[in-house]
Amino acid sequence: MDLHSRQLTLGSGIIPSVGLGTYTFFEKHGSSDETEAAVGLAIDAGYRHFDCAWAYGTQAVVGRMLEKKINEGVIERKDVFITTKLWNTHHNPKLVMGELMESLKQLRTNYVDMFLMHCPTGEKDQGFSGEVLFSIDTKEFENYPLEDVWKEMERCHQLGLTKNIGLSNFTIDQTNRIFDCCTIQPSNIQIEVSPYFLNERLVKFCLGRGMTVTSFSPLGCPSHPVRLAGEKGPLEDPVLMEMAKGKEKSVAQIILRFLIQYGTVVIPKSVTPSRIKENINVFDFELSEEEMQRIKSLNKNKRVYKVIRLKHHPEYPFDAPL
Ligand SMILES: NC(=O)c1ccc[n+]([C@@H]2O[C@H](COP(=O)([O-])OP(=O)(O)OC[C@H]3O[C@@H](n4cnc5c(N)ncnc54)[C@H](OP(=O)(O)O)[C@@H]3O)[C@@H](O)[C@H]2O)c1
Known part of the structure; x- marks a missing residue:
C-alpha cells in the first residue's frame, strides 16, 4: 500500500481514500443549507468522494452543489465518486x-459510482416520499432474501446506473451469501470502524475477498446519544491527544490517518469549514508501525451503531462475533 496515495483501486476504477459524510442521524434532519455549503467547501478543499444515501434526505442539496461546481468548471462529473445506498424499505426487488432512479434524479447525475445495500434488514415497503424511514414495530419487518435484492442491484449495474455495487452493515456470513449467489461481486463494504471499534475480523475478511472497506463514523460519532450520555469517544482519548500534540496534528487527523493506514477509506462528516479542510489534510505525515500498534491497543470492540429497534429482525447484523 502506498501510504500517501489518496485513493484505493476498486473493481471498476478507484475510490478516493477520504470522502465527505453527508448526514448524521442524530443531528438536525436535513440541515440542507449547511450540507450544501459543506459540499462546496469540500470540493474546494480537494474532496472528490461524497457518501450519500436515499435515507439521509440530503441528496438533493448534494446534487445541487455538485451540479453548480460542474457548471462552473471546477470539477467534471468523472472526477467525483458518489455513493448512494438502498434503504431498508425498498428491499422489495420491484422497488430497488x-x-x-429517484436518487439519481436528486443527485442530478446519470449514474453513481457506488450503490450499496444500506443494511441487510428489510422493512415494510414504502414509496419514495421519505415519510416513513423506520418500522414502528417488528410486524413491519419485511424479509426479502438478500440474494434477490442483490440480483436487482446487479441489474442496475448492468444497465449502467451504477459503476459498482456493494454492501453495508453486513456480517461475514451475509457477505459470503452474496459471494455465493453473485454474478457481479460486491466491491465495497461500508461498516463502522474507529480506533475504539476496529471490527478486525470483518475488515480482514473483506480485504481478503478483494473488497475495499469504508469506515463509517470514523471519529466515533461524537453526536450519538451514547456519547452525549457520557461515553467518551476516540476524539477525547488521552493517548491520541498526546500523539496529536507530538505530531502537531489534530486528534481527528491522527484517527483518519490511522484508519487509512489500517487499509480503509474514511468518510468523516462535517459541516464546519475548518474541520472539512482538516479532515482531508492527512497525506503529509505517517504513523510508524509502533504508533499503529499503540492505537490498535486502544480498541474496545465497542460499536456505537446497534440499531436496537431492529434487534429481532432475522437478518440483524450487529450481534455477530467480533
Ligand atoms: N452505512 C451506514 O450505515 C452509516 C452509518 C453511519 C454513518 N454513515 C456515513 O458515515 C458518515 C460519518 O459518520 P458519522 O457522521 O456517524 O460520524 P463521524 O464522522 O465519526 O462524526 C461526525 C461528527 O464529528 C464532528 N467532527 C467532524 N470532523 C471533526 C474534527 N476534525 N474534529 C472534531 N469533530 C469533528 C462533526 O461535527 P460538525 O459537523 O459539527 O463539524 C460531526 O458531529 C456519515 O455522514 C454517513 O455518510 C454510514
Missing part, C-alpha cells in the same frame, strides 16, 4: 431500481 426505482429507488436508485
